[in-house]
Amino acid sequence: MQWSQGYVADLDYPVGFYQEQGPDYLNIACVLNEVEPVRTDRPYTYLELGCGMGNTLAILAAGNPMGTFYGIDFMPSHIGTARRIAGAAHLDNLHYLEHSFGDLVDGRAPVLPQCDFITLHGVYTWISRENQQHIITLLKRHLKPGGIVYISYNALPGWNAEKPLMRLLREYADGERGDSASRLRSASRFMKQFDLENGGGFSETPTLKKFLGALNEGNAAYLAHEYLHQYSEPLYHIDVARDLAAAKLDFIGSSDLCEMLPGLYLNDEKQGVLGKIADSGLRETAKDFFLNRKFRRDVFVRGARKMSPIRQGEWLQTLSVALLKPHQHVKLSQLPVGLMEVCIDEAGFGPIMEKLAGGPCTLTHLLGPDAMKNQPFPAAFGVILMLTGSSQTSLYLPRTVNPDAAHRLNAVLAEEGHHNDHYRTLASPLTGSGVVVNPVDLLVVDVVRQRPEELVSTVIAQAQASLARRGRRLRKDGVILESDEENQHEIALHARTAMEDKLPVWRQLGML
Structure with a gap:
């Protein structure tokens, strides 16, 4: 299939939902980093490049009727499924286009509008350099000044240990016959045998043991999309930031809200080292070395406008918080938050839970009327960020929406x-x-x-x-x-x- 451009196109990418792509979530990431957000209390436009089967977009469009949402994907099966679900639900503010990035750049697709949000989940480091350049062109053309970009990608140096085995896996699979799932299974068997003949040397390394184990136990469609794309190549943050700078985009922070709590994963000495690095691209890349990070969720803004601490506090006070699960089911230990597992002190959690158990409430009601007016923010706000990062609560802008x-x-x-x-x-x-x-x-x-x-x-x-x-x-x-x-x-x-x-x-x- 030459139209696939080296991409696995005979298997659908598994359906998922990624809360970090939500307009409120991205706006909150901006405000926490003292950057002006996009107004969503008035009509706005949202574009996802590489939308898969459109599940994230459908959820967002259904819950945000002020937005008009567009999804682009070049796989007919993806768009067909996405349109079927959206059509059955009569989501009139959601539009899917079956086109490649090259089609959009070269004028072989309907003209897209200017956008307030453009997001890409798991796309950039799985496509060719030519397609990466197409994305930069699309960002230049279609992102409004002040607009927000979310981009997630496989990062270096976190994948350095696995890269040689990833290459071997892909080369072996390329030589096999059959569809991508069967070629992946064949290559996985080869990798297992290869490790045995090597005396188990690879699986003695924890990182490589995990990699080899996932090949035999994981979802075949996901693994094929993760490892068998011809151009799959992790990147350093600094290189991605330089690419996006060509579209006048400024890096403002991570969509992992818990990165506002650096003490969770960096000691004082490491924070001190990073604090001495003025360039944000170099600083983030150095952080990735400290953390051996494999995956990044970055937020960029076209022409980031800094906000004052007073305005930041005022903005945060407008937020509300809601439990996403019954209060008795909320986990306080081993929370999968961003880069690690964390624990929440029960003593600090009790008063918050008492209020949240009664239903959604404002951040002001939860933490007090003056809690968000000055930095550093109270420890209780860190608890909310951790609960939100682990998908147990939602931080959102209050809205009156027809359900x-x-x-x-x-x-x-x-x-x-x-x-x-x-x-x-x-x-x-x-x-x-x-x-x-x-x-x-x-x-x-x-x-x-x-x-x-x-x-x-x-x-x-x-x-x-x-x-x-x-x-x-x-x-x-x-x-x-x-x-x-x-x-x-x-x-x-x-x-x-x-x-x-x-x-x-x-x-x-x-x-x-």
Whole structure:
């Protein structure tokens, strides 16, 4: 398939939702870094380059009716699926175009508007240099002054240990016949044998052991897209920043909000070293050496305008916070936040949880009327950032939104749960973002949205029947449950938890 330009095009990229791409999330990242955000209380335009099957865009469009959203992807199967879901949900503010970046640059596609947000998740370090240059051209043409760019990519030096094995894997797969999934499986078997013949030398190294283990246990579609693209090549942050500087973009920080808490992952000495580096590109690259970071989520602005600390405090005081899960399910230890796992002190968490358990509330109500007026911000705000970074709370701009679009999309996604496991996120019109759910949750939502007063026992029975029809087996502690009895029991537990604990939270979030 010459049209694929070295990209894996015979397998769809797995459906996902990435909260960092949300307009509110990106605006908050800007404000935390003392940069003026984009106004979203008036009409705005949002573009995703390389949107895959469009799940993130659909969730955002359903929860943000003030925005007009565009998604570009050159894979017909991706756009076909995206259009089917958006059409079924009647998302009139969402438009998908099946075109390559070259088509857009060369005028072989409809003309795009000027955009307030342009995002790229997992695209830039998986495409050719020619396509990277096309992206820079598109940013020059279509991003408004003051507009925000989100770009995530594989970073160096974090991938240096794996790069030789990645090259060997790709070269072996290129010589095999069949589709990308079968070529990946064949190459994975070769890598395992190669390691054995090497005396297990590679798997003795923790980083390489993890890499080789993922090849044998991970999702084949994801792994093929991760490793088999012809031009897949991790980059140093400083090189990406120089590329984007050609489009007049200024790096302002990470979309990982917890990077505003450097003490989580850098000691005082390392922070001191970085503080002496004036150039942001060099400073961030040096930080990546300290952290051996593999993946970056960067935020750039075209013509960043600094805001005063007073204005920053005023802006932050407008934010609200909502729990995304029942308060009794909130984790305080081993939180996967950005670069590491962190723990939250229960003593500092208690007063926050008491207020959040009662429903969404303003940051001012949560922390006090003067809490955000001066830096350093209170420790309690750091707790909120950690909970948000671990997808347990949402920081958002209060809005008055007609929830109908979100309800329509959630109905479509819940119905999909009877046929496949692709969709694991539902839209919240309150937060303008998404809420992660499991396969049983989707089936519960599908029943409850149609019959709100349905008995728990009936919902459980319907969820069990739906999953049994398609032979779906659940996992417990990472192990697939093989017996029908075990599956029925586990489904019942999940359904009861959804009905009794999660449903009140979903209703607070406006999802139903």
